Amino acid sequence: MVIGVHQDIETEALIDSGAMATYIHPRLVIKLCLPSVPLVRPIPVFNVDDTPNKKGTISHTVALRYRWKGTTKLVKAYVAKIRRQDLILGHEWLQKENPIIDWKTGELEFEDQTYWAKREQNEQLSKAEILRTVKVELPPAPVYRIRRQVEEPPDRPAAPKNPVNQPHLDE
Secondary structure (H helix, E strand, O other): OEEOOOOOEEOOEEEOOOOOOEEEOHHHHHHHOOOEEEEEEEEOEEEOOOOEOOOOOEEEEEEEEEEEOOEEEEEEEEEOOOOOOOEEEOHHHHHHHOOEEEOOOOEEEEEOHHHHHHHHOOOOOOHHHHEEEEEOOOOOOOOEEEOOOOOOOOOOOOOOOOOOOOOOOOO
């Protein structure tokens, strides 16, 4: 995977269906000079055993532009001190990109966007042109659980406890 804005670097990404979002290590944010956006409320990070993660909370996001087999894509990434990986592509990314995964071989296939453009022009394509294959290593990864608290903004009135036209439980 090649990522960058002003400069391109090649890096490895961990694909983790258990991670809710995409996460990027601060060292890569600094290396790529990516502008970060502070979150309104930092997100606490918890380990599997419900203890707070020692590496802190998530307080910023970045817009990460990356190229994959000639196609440029954009993903929102949370800046987090993840272990060895520079990038974790989580469930949100998997849903958006919807890769075809061969769990036995560890390979991913993506439908190439040029396939759809050429299809509209009624051009014939070989299967090799339609699908692009990449080898993905699936190393063991630490598991973190991120808890998000949802609160009403202070300037917003609280919702009524029993809205009009809603049945009461004791009726």
